[in-house]
Amino acid sequence: MSRDICIYQEFLTEAHKAQIQAACQETGFVPHFFTLDQFEEAKACLQHCEVLYAHSADLLRAAPATLKWYCCSFAGVDPYCKNPGLFANPDCLLTNSNVYGVTIAEHVVMVTLMLLRRMPEYLEVVRNHSWSNQLSIRSIRDNEFTILGTGDIGRHVAERMRGMGAAKIVGLSRSGRPHPAFDQVYPISELDAVLPQTKILVMALPSTPETTHILNRARIARLPADAYVINVGRGTALDQVALADALNAGKLAGAALDVMDPEPLPKDDPLWDARNLIITPHVSGNMTLGYTCDRNVDLFCADLKNYAAGRPLAGLVDRNRGY
Amino acid sequence: MSRDICIYQEFLTEAHKAQIQAACQETGFVPHFFTLDQFEEAKACLQHCEVLYAHSADLLRAAPATLKWYCCSFAGVDPYCKNPGLFANPDCLLTNSNVYGVTIAEHVVMVTLMLLRRMPEYLEVVRNHSWSNQLSIRSIRDNEFTILGTGDIGRHVAERMRGMGAAKIVGLSRSGRPHPAFDQVYPISELDAVLPQTKILVMALPSTPETTHILNRARIARLPADAYVINVGRGTALDQVALADALNAGKLAGAALDVMDPEPLPKDDPLWDARNLIITPHVSGNMTLGYTCDRNVDLFCADLKNYAAGRPLAGLVDRNRGY
Numbered sequence: 279m280s281r282d283i284c285i286y287q288e289f290l291t292e293a294h295k296a297q298i299q300a301a302c303q304e305t306g307f308v309p310h311f312f313t314l315d316q317f318e319e320a321k322a323c324l325q326h327c328e329v330l331y332a333h334s335a336d337l338l339r340a341a342p343a344t345l346k347w348y349c350c351s352f353a354g355v356d357p358y359c360k361n362p363g364l365f366a367n368p369d370c371l372l373t374n375s376n377v378y379g380v381t382i383a384e385h386v387v388m389v390t391l392m393l394l395r396r397m398p399e400y401l402e403v404v405r406n407h408s409w410s411n412q413l414s415i416r417s418i419r420d421n422e423f424t425i426l427g428t429g430d431i432g433r434h435v436a437e438r439m440r441g442m443g444a445a446k447i448v449g450l451s452r453s454g455r456p457h458p459a460f461d462q463v464y465p466i467s468e469l470d471a472v473l474p475q476t477k478i479l480v481m482a483l484p485s486t487p488e489t490t491h492i493l494n495r496a497r498i499a500r501l502p503a504d505a506y507v508i509n510v511g512r513g514t515a516l517d518q519v520a521l522a523d524a525l526n527a528g529k530l531a532g533a534a535l536d537v538m539d540p541e542p543l544p545k546d547d548p549l550w551d552a553r554n555l556i557i558t559p560h561v562s563g564n565m566t567l568g569y570t571c572d573r574n575v576d577l578f579c580a581d582l583k584n585y586a587a588g589r590p591l592a593g594l595v596d597r598n599r600g601y
Numbered sequence: 602m603s604r605d606i607c608i609y610q611e612f613l614t615e616a617h618k619a620q621i622q623a624a625c626q627e628t629g630f631v632p633h634f635f636t637l638d639q640f641e642e643a644k645a646c647l648q649h650c651e652v653l654y655a656h657s658a659d660l661l662r663a664a665p666a667t668l669k670w671y672c673c674s675f676a677g678v679d680p681y682c683k684n685p686g687l688f689a690n691p692d693c694l695l696t697n698s699n700v701y702g703v704t705i706a707e708h709v710v711m712v713t714l715m716l717l718r719r720m721p722e723y724l725e726v727v728r729n730h731s732w733s734n735q736l737s738i739r740s741i742r743d744n745e746f747t748i749l750g751t752g753d754i755g756r757h758v759a760e761r762m763r764g765m766g767a768a769k770i771v772g773l774s775r776s777g778r779p780h781p782a783f784d785q786v787y788p789i790s791e792l793d794a795v796l797p798q799t800k801i802l803v804m805a806l807p808s809t810p811e812t813t814h815i816l817n818r819a820r821i822a823r824l825p826a827d828a829y830v831i832n833v834g835r836g837t838a839l840d841q842v843a844l845a846d847a848l849n850a851g852k853l854a855g856a857a858l859d860v861m862d863p864e865p866l867p868k869d870d871p872l873w874d875a876r877n878l879i880i881t882p883h884v885s886g887n888m889t890l891g892y893t894c895d896r897n898v899d900l901f902c903a904d905l906k907n908y909a910a911g912r913p914l915a916g917l918v919d920r921n922r923g924y
Contacts (some may be wrong), residue, residue, distance in 0.1 A: 380740060380742050380766070381738070381740065384714055384717075384718070384740060384741060384742075384765070385714075385718065387710065387711075387714060387765070388710075388711060388714035388715060388718060388720070391707055391708075391710060391711035391714075392711060392715075394707075395707070395708065395711060395884070397711070400881055400882065400884060401724065403882060404873075404880050404881065404882065407866075407868045407869075407870075407873050408865075408868075408882075409864070409865030409866065409882045409883075410882065411881075411882045411883055411884045411887060411889075412887070412889060413884075413889060414889050415704070415884070415889045415890050416890065416891075417703060417704065417707060417890055417891075417892050418707060419703050419707075419892055420892060437764075438764065438765055441760075441761065441764030441765070442707070442710070442761055442764070443703070541732070542731075542732030543730075543732065545730045545731075546730075547730075550727075550730050557727050558723055558727065558734075559723065559726060559727065559731075559732045559733065559734045560732075560734055561718070561723060561734045561736075561738070564734060564735070566734075566735060566736060566737050566738045567738050567739070567740055568739075568740075569740050569742055569743060
């Protein structure tokens with residue numbers, strides 16, 4: 279009997295499929311490819327599969343107890359951790375794909391510069407075909423960053439800000455474990471103390487019960503009035519109404535949100551029109567960058583070899599912890 | 602008789618003035634400070650000054666033949682080189698202030714990412730309060746840059762793109778002299794050969810007779826259809842009408858212009874509405890960033906010490922060459 283893998287993905291190129299085929303051949307697996315419009319076919323195939331490579335709670339729910347490994351192609355696996363009932367096999371391994379660091383960090387660099395260089399205001403000047411250019415601007419160089427979340431995304435952000443001359447980069451994580459990308463890493467319990475010293479707050483946290491509204495109204499008030507807030511993690515991590523209030527009252531210099539709660543943001547949500555807010559429709563870390571797709575397949579193939587050899591999986595998620 | 606310096610600048614803080622005072626004291630000079638609304642007072646004072654630190658053709662024109670050094674606080678000194686008659690003393694030294702590399706490079710990083718990440722289109726999505734996020738994007742990582750001009754600005758751009766993982770950075774300069782910030786530097790005569798291999802063309806050239814319309818219609822046509830053009834040098838360096846035509850015909854992926862010809866761009870200029878074009882009103886390198894102002898004063902003080910000691914001036918411009 280063959281050892282089968284169900285692959286339910288839209289982004290795979292022919293080159294990606296050939297790469298997966300080769301990894302399967304090497305490890306004694308047989309891959310079965312389905313695109314997102316082939317849900318029923320994928321579900322039928324899944325019944326005799328040992329491995330699933332996808333990002334679909336619906337498909338996972340249809341998996342038999344014989345599924346041993348679910349490789350999620352996204353980084354955020356909160357939908358799977360919050361619903362343990364999705365797994366017919368309680369011991370099914372869950373891996374995520376931490377391959378979004380480059381694309382999300384480039385997004386963060388972009389919106390950081392757009393905020394520091396007053397682009398929300400200059401875009402308005404240009405929309406009116408006018409010409410004024412004396413707004414005071416700021417620089418990444420010599421600036422101070424606080425990065426909430428020191429994982430793949432936080433580290434890629436830190437490296438880029440360092441390369442552009444940032445003066446200080448503080449990280450916050452659950453453990454507070456030091457990492458060379460950061461000048462200092464504090465445990466997240468130090469957040470209240472760190473906020474008043476923050477010039478640019480980058481939020482790159484997974485969605486867990488502990489991170490929900492971690493940036494609440496009281497904490498937003500602890501930020502200096504010339505601070506900027508950037509969120510590329512999960513929309514639930516901040517109190518959106520409190521953020522809009524602070525922006526509109528001039529108690530924050532600006533913000534850039536790529537994630538919202540809920541998504542899509544309702545058409546008539548007042549957040550759309552908050553002052554000095556750059557909204558993007560969750561574009562920072564999706565599968566629209568070729569590099570992200572390539573690394574996603576690389577990681578799956580590498581972990582397939584780990585799995586076949588009985589080695590630990592690089593992307594293994596602690597389902598209780600949530601990341 | 603005292604050796605006097607006329608300083609006609611708007612951006613100086615009290616700290617800057619104290620720094621200049623100290624440098625003058627050390628070198629035996631007396632500084633006289635004027636703001637831009639004190640033109641007549643500055644002009645009267647200038648009559649007995651040996652040095653002028655300003656950016657004003659009108660004031661320079663009023664200087665006596667005894668002026669020995671004009672330190673221009675801008676990087677682009679084409680107005681002075683094109684009009685040698687401005688100098689009553691034909692041997693007057695001219696220095697420029699190459700302190701705009703950081704701010705202009707940050708602008709270039711910002712607009713490069715805005716283009717690669719399809720922000721002109723996403724800004725339109727967001728303006729309509731809609732939510733679509735599947736536009737294919739590109740990355741600085743593994744991308745290929747051609748930088749026209751390998752001076753202070755070109756080098757700062759190259760360093761930042763390198764730090765973000767650019768695959769290849771080619772420079773073009775008059776001499777073609779190698780520089781470690783670039784993988785290769787070609788003489789500008791190789792431009793036609795380099796353009797077809799270019800993904801992102803960054804133009805950071807001084808305005809000289811040779812650079813006028815250096816990116817003409819024929820050369821724009823040599824760029825691949827997925828290429829981007831970014832100009833932060835002088836508006837005269839490219840054929841604006843040909844660029845708009847190429848953008849509107851989909852023969853270029855996009856462009857970002859911070860400099861135009863003329864400036865301000867007329868209200869009804871069709872360039873305002875060219876497809877995938879990011880226009881900014883000459884903001885990349887002005888005096889709105891504190892770091893730029895600090896470095897400007899640093900450079901003046903350092904060259905004042907050079908001048909007093911009879912050493913060569915760091916910012917010396919070849920008035921015939923134009924930079």
